[in-house]
Amino acid sequence: MSTAKAIAQDVRTGTRRAAAVLEEYLGRIELHDSDIHAFNTVTAEQARAAAASIDAAVSQGRDPGPLAGVPIAFKDNMCTRGVPTTCSSRMLETWSPPYDATVVQAMTAAGAVMVGKTNLDEFAMGSSTEHSAFGPTRNPYDLTRVPGGSSGGSAAAVAAGFVPLALGSDTGGSIRQPAALCGIVGIKPTYGRVSRYGLVAFASSFDQIGPFAADVADAALALEVISGHDPGDSTSIPTAVPDYDAALGKGVEGLRVGVISELTGGGRNGSRNGGGNGNLLEGIDADIAERVLEAADALAEAGAVVGSVSVPAVTYGLTAYYLIAPAEASSNLARYDGTRYGLRIDGADVEEMNRLTRRAGFGDEVKARIMLGTFALSAGYYDAYYGKAQRVRMLTRRDFDAAYADYDVLLSPTSPCVAFRFGERSDPMTMYRCDTCTIPSNLSGDPAMSVPFGTGTDDLPVGVQILAPALGEETMLTVAAALERAAPPLPAPQMAAGGASGGA
Amino acid sequence: MGDQTAAISTDQVAHVARLARIELTSAEIDHYTGHLGRVLDHARELEDLDLAEVPPLAHPYPLQNVFRDDVAGAPSDRDEVLNQAPAASDGQFEVPPVLGGEA
Numbered sequence: 001m002s003t004a005k006a007i008a009q010d011v012r013t014g015t016r017r018a019a020a021v022l023e024e025y026l027g028r029i030e031l032h033d034s035d036i037h038a039f040n041t042v043t044a045e046q047a048r049a050a051a052a053s054i055d056a057a058v059s060q061g062r063d064p065g066p067l068a069g070v071p072i073a074f075k076d077n078m079c080t081r082g083v084p085t086t087c088s089s090r091m092l093e094t095w096s097p098p099y100d101a102t103v104v105q106a107m108t109a110a111g112a113v114m115v116g117k118t119n120l121d122e123f124a125m126g127s128s129t130e131h132s133a134f135g136p137t138r139n140p141y142d143l144t145r146v147p148g149g150s151s152g153g154s155a156a157a158v159a160a161g162f163v164p165l166a167l168g169s170d171t172g173g174s175i176r177q178p179a180a181l182c183g184i185v186g187i188k189p190t191y192g193r194v195s196r197y198g199l200v201a202f203a204s205s206f207d208q209i210g211p212f213a214a215d216v217a218d219a220a221l222a223l224e225v226i227s228g229h230d231p232g233d234s235t236s237i238p239t240a241v242p243d244y245d246a247a248l249g250k251g252v253e254g255l256r257v258g259v260i261s262e263l264t265g266g267g268r269n270g271s272r273n274g275g276g277n278g279n280l281l282e283g284i285d286a287d288i289a290e291r292v293l294e295a296a297d298a299l300a301e302a303g304a305v306v307g308s309v310s311v312p313a314v315t316y317g318l319t320a321y322y323l324i325a326p327a328e329a330s331s332n333l334a335r336y337d338g339t340r341y342g343l344r345i346d347g348a349d350v351e352e353m354n355r356l357t358r359r360a361g362f363g364d365e366v367k368a369r370i371m372l373g374t375f376a377l378s379a380g381y382y383d384a385y386y387g388k389a390q391r392v393r394m395l396t397r398r399d400f401d402a403a404y405a406d407y408d409v410l411l412s413p414t415s416p417c418v419a420f421r422f423g424e425r426s427d428p429m430t431m432y433r434c435d436t437c438t439i440p441s442n443l444s445g446d447p448a449m450s451v452p453f454g455t456g457t458d459d460l461p462v463g464v465q466i467l468a469p470a471l472g473e474e475t476m477l478t479v480a481a482a483l484e485r486a487a488p489p490l491p492a493p494q495m496a497a498g499g500a501s502g503g504a
Numbered sequence: 505m506g507d508q509t510a511a512i513s514t515d516q517v518a519h520v521a522r523l524a525r526i527e528l529t530s531a532e533i534d535h536y537t538g539h540l541g542r543v544l545d546h547a548r549e550l551e552d553l554d555l556a557e558v559p560p561l562a563h564p565y566p567l568q569n570v571f572r573d574d575v576a577g578a579p580s581d582r583d584e585v586l587n588q589a590p591a592a593s594d595g596q597f598e599v600p601p602v603l604g605g606e607a
Binding site: 095096097098099190191192205231234235237316318319320322323330334337338339340341342343344346347348349350351352353354355356358359362367368370371372374375378385387388389390391392393394395397398427428429432443444445446470 | 512516517520521523524525526527528536539540542543544546547549550553555558559560561562563564565567570572573580581584585588589590591597599600601602603
């Protein structure tokens with residue numbers, strides 16, 4: 001399978017036709033997506049028209065852009081004009097937005113070809129895609145296991161070779177955790193780096209869009225295309241977008257890399273000082289922590305200065321997040337009331353229509369989070385829950401600032417475990433613990449990404465998380481590229497044995 | 505809140521469901537009382553933290569006074585928007601009576 005970079009280069013130079021590239025990927029989707037269920041919608045006809053116009057541009061001597069002819073999938077919570085945008089919810093099952101999200105416009109302007117919309121946990125609330133109203137996505141590495149979530153469809157689509165690139169959204173780890181579980185690269189950029197205009201809101205002070213790709217270079221290329229200021233999103237950061245590709249070749253010599261002791265159980269053999277000393281946070285598998293320490297060793301071998309660093313507030317991140325995010329969701333999801341779009345169940349008056357519509361339209365987890373958030377914001381409980389959680393958020397910000405005074409980037413596991421089996425984490429707190437290592441970066445707003453590094457239980461992929469200070473994407477990518485060079489090769493996904501590598 | 509007290513009662517869940525405009529059966533109220541209770545029990549770990557001197561953080565990146573240029577944009581097409589509405593008439597969204605009874 002080609003990289004996005006190679007496809008774009010070939011299409012731009014006329015070596016390959018976008019139409020031929022597209023058919024190859026549509027063939028794989030046709031053959032295997034009935035097993036994986038990565039897609040809610042496949043937009044084959046629209047994609048064929050887009051590919052034809054790319055090829056026409058090339059033949060007329062025009063450059064279609066840096067992603068010319070690259071098939072791409074969007075998580076089904078990004079608005080696509082005239083194409084269903086369901087959020088994997090009964091509430092929006094028949095809704096087609098009247099406009100494109102800014103990231104969709106940016107990808108199209110760069111020459112990428114949308115092939116479809118991917119499955120997710122309903123309204124991005126979950127860590128396994130098991131909360132999708134349309135059925136779960138299966139992990140290409142083992143069809144009896146989850147792909148992670150909430151952007152599980154996008155992650156599985158890239159891992160299965162259905163698309164070289166996909167976009168997801170990350171509110172508490174929803175890009176990085178499925179990237180780790182599916183053995184691919186996933187980036188959550190700095191909050192504000194990528195416009196959220198046209199992303200269906202879940203928790204607005206955390207939500208951030210980012211790319212999935214099979215390698216770091218493709219992820220960097222996609223990140224560069226979608227980054228930048230957008231007047232349509234008042235939280236978007238008005239600074240220039242760096243040349244991320246240039247960061248990939250820089251070595252890590254002299255870079256200071258801090259391993260977060262709370263998330264890895266501290267140093268090994270007394271070789272790393274700092275807090276922790278074997279106090280591995282509850283629920284993080286030992287073999288995952290071991291891969292992170294091996295990744296740190298690999299960086300040290302490549303010339304980085306590696307140490308262990310304590311970031312105490314990360315141990316409270318989960319609790320703070322699961323109060324603030326539902327609070328914001330309870331407000332954002334108030335708009336689904338049966339009035340202007342989506343599902344309506346008729347009632348005798350407006351309020352009854354609201355109640356019946358929301359009863360029928362939302363799944364179990366979404367209802368639970370709306371009510372949890374409503375409770376956390378309600379009179380008499382606001383200070384004890386929401387107010388306190390916001391103070392923990394500040395504590396997290398301060399602890400990261402202290403760590404970044406001594407280190408350029410930090411390392412931790414992405415997910416506390418490898419891909420788990422369907423139904424294995426049905427208790428809410430057990431499921432929420434999937435986000436233990438990823439949530440702190442959403443609280444602080446800093447960038448973080450997952451890079452595959454070896455395997456764990458049952459030979460399943462493990463992701464190492466690289467964290468950087470705000471707008472530190474370049475350094476983060478430099479380290480990611482170095483880790484990728486040092487990583488042991490991953491086994492091929494199980495479904496590839498069924499013929500995906502043969503192509504169409 | 506003492507350690508023995510449930511973090512949330514069925515009455516509170518019923519109240520919150522009303523505020524959030526979600527119709528629930530009594531069996532569902534029991535179910536969500538358990539679900540919310542488990543999360544709120546876990547949240548009690550915050551009681552151990554001394555946060556008196558820590559201000560709240562609402563937004564992760566310090567942007568202030570965000571204005572866009574005062575130029576007219578292209579509005580969405582009214583028909584395209586109303587086509588997605590559950591019910592519309594005369595170029596407007598149509599809803600059941602707001603105050604009850606006949607409209």
